[in-house]
Amino acid sequence: MDDWTLTPDVMSIKFPTPEEIVAQLDRYVIGQAEAKKAVAIALRNRWRRQRVIGKIREEIYPNNIILIGPTGVGKTEIARRLAGIAHAPFIKVEASRFTEVGYVGRDVESMVRDLVEISVNIVRQEMSRDVEAKARKFAEERLLDILLPVEKGRTGSEVQGGEQPVETTREKFRTLLKQGKFDDRTVELEVTRQKMPLIEVFSQAGIEEMTVALEEAFGSRLKGKRKKRKMQVKEAFRYLQNEEAEKLIDMDEVISEARKRTENSGIIFVDEIDKIAGGGAAQGPDVSREGVQRDLLPIVEGSSVMTKYGMIKTNHILFIAAGAFHNKKPSDLIPEMQGRFPIRVELSALSEEDFKRILIEPENSLIKQYGALIATEGVTLDITIDAVEMIAKIASQVNESTENIGARRLHTIMTKLLEELLYAAPNVAEKEIQITAEYVNKKLADIVSDVDMSRYIL
Ligand SMILES: Nc1ncnc2c1ncn2[C@@H]1O[C@H](COP(=O)(O)OP(=O)(O)OP(=O)(O)O)[C@@H](O)[C@H]1O
Numbered sequence: 001m002d003d004w005t006l007t008p009d010v011m012s013i014k015f016p017t018p019e020e021i022v023a024q025l026d027r028y029v030i031g032q033a034e035a036k037k038a039v040a041i042a043l044r045n046r047w048r049r050q051r052v053i054g055k056i057r058e059e060i061y062p063n064n065i066i067l068i069g070p071t072g073v074g075k076t077e078i079a080r081r082l083a084g085i086a087h088a089p090f091i092k093v094e095a096s097r098f099t100e101v102g103y104v105g106r107d108v109e110s111m112v113r114d115l116v117e118i119s120v121n122i123v124r125q126e127m128s129r130d131v132e133a134k135a136r137k138f139a140e141e142r143l144l145d146i147l148l149p150v151e152k153g154r155t156g157s158e159v160q161g162g163e164q165p166v167e168t169t170r171e172k173f174r175t176l177l178k179q180g181k182f183d184d185r186t187v188e189l190e191v192t193r194q195k196m197p198l199i200e201v202f203s204q205a206g207i208e209e210m211t212v213a214l215e216e217a218f219g220s221r222l223k224g225k226r227k228k229r230k231m232q233v234k235e236a237f238r239y240l241q242n243e244e245a246e247k248l249i250d251m252d253e254v255i256s257e258a259r260k261r262t263e264n265s266g267i268i269f270v271d272e273i274d275k276i277a278g279g280g281a282a283q284g285p286d287v288s289r290e291g292v293q294r295d296l297l298p299i300v301e302g303s304s305v306m307t308k309y310g311m312i313k314t315n316h317i318l319f320i321a322a323g324a325f326h327n328k329k330p331s332d333l334i335p336e337m338q339g340r341f342p343i344r345v346e347l348s349a350l351s352e353e354d355f356k357r358i359l360i361e362p363e364n365s366l367i368k369q370y371g372a373l374i375a376t377e378g379v380t381l382d383i384t385i386d387a388v389e390m391i392a393k394i395a396s397q398v399n400e401s402t403e404n405i406g407a408r409r410l411h412t413i414m415t416k417l418l419e420e421l422l423y424a425a426p427n428v429a430e431k432e433i434q435i436t437a438e439y440v441n442k443k444l445a446d447i448v449s450d451v452d453m454s455r456y457i458l
């Protein structure tokens with residue numbers, strides 16, 4: 001693409017600063033400051049590059065990052081939260097799901113095809129927001145035509161002069177429609193049938209080729225047949241509005257913008273990258289691991305991938321990889337791959353103090369989650385700070401005595417701790433239940449002190 005006009009997502013002055021990105025991540029992920037910082041800089045750099053004028057811009061490549069750290073310390077969590085704040089097409093894939101070309105499974109290029117698909121959806125949504133008012137208006141007219149059919153040869157909007165009454169009735173209907181007075185009425189609408197879900201089944205072989213082949217085989221039947229369906233006015237309105245919006249949107253424009261965004265600000269998060277590292281004990285279907293790396297390499301290095309929307313250059317797509325590298329090292333990746341991820345950030349193991357904060361602080365913290373669940377039964381759950389500290393301590397202990405699974409330990413402990421309460425909540429007389437350190441102890445101490453038992457239960 002040689003048209004470098006700047007797009008709103010990357011040009012907006014509101015693009016978050018590294019500090020703001022970190023603050024956003026802080027709302028969900030405790031600690032791991034290094035990782036957050038690296039990711040924030042990388043994100044901001046994409047935006048900076050878009051603002052660079054002149055040839056040098058083409059020379060500025062993203063610095064891909066690899067996040068390394070033990071299991072359950074927040075690698076995937078960072079990725080998940082990033083999706084919401086990246087202001088760019090973003091996709092998270094698991095490296096372990098790919099296989100070398102020629103084997104049964106997903107080929108690596110599909111990540112680029114999926115990314116551009118996501119980008120198209122984002123842009124289409126933005127554009128339908130722009131035409132929303134117009135689409136509503138058209139949908140309203142069509143719905144009025146259905147609710148108040150006019151005689152053949154005339155349409156409602158063409159009525160003039162002597163036929164005033166029809167127009168007035170139409171306006172009356174319009175008012176009623178807007179007030180929602182027809183919401184429960186059923187109308188019959190001609191709808192386009194959904195594309196055959198069949199295609200999904202073949203997606204592993206590449207959606208593109210399959211769609212083309214099927215379309216040839218089945219002709220337009222696949223593209224959607226018109227069919228009458230009864231539905232409530234409310235639903236019909238939504239349907240018509242969508243259909244009208246679709247007509248108002250210039251798909252070529254959507255695609256061109258979506259491609260530009262994919263190429264210039266797209267981000268691919270490759271999780272579990274250690275799973276495709278060779279090294280050490282080769283067990284199971286090891287054949288294709290290095291093959292997957294070799295397939296992945298050109299994409300990370302920069303190449304063109306054929307998609308349904310045309311060729312996509314991957315040179316400026318940002319890659320962030322993550323892996324536990326439990327009994328492997330980043331140096332087990334093929335050298336070329338290591339070179340493609342120049343920034344390495346280590347995430348640290350979580351301490352007892354971290355656990356305490358993880359239980360309380362994040363906006364989706366476990367304590368808040370369980371509190372919300374139990375509240376639906378009309379019961380208030382009050383977990384005292386002493387109890388939280390006790391849970392954190394136990395999590396830490398069990399991680400040490402059995403296996404360190406990081407913050408995931410909190411999940412197993414919390415379910416065990418609250419099991420009885422979750423069972424009884426609908427019937428308890430007490431509407432406010434306090435969980436104290438003593439309660440935690442009573443429930444868990446026996447299990448914790450017996451390592452064998454903790455292995456199975458916690
Ligand atoms: N630093 C943290 N702050 C808040 N929650 C965390 C943190 N680390 C882990 N968690 C929670 O623990 C669970 C597991 O974390 P996550 O999926 O990020 O692990 P991971 O580092 O990707 O591990 P793995 O290497 O096994 O994939 C998630 O529910 C997450 O919310």
Ligand SMILES: [Mg+2]
Nearest residue numbers: 075076271272
């Ligand atoms: Mg993970």
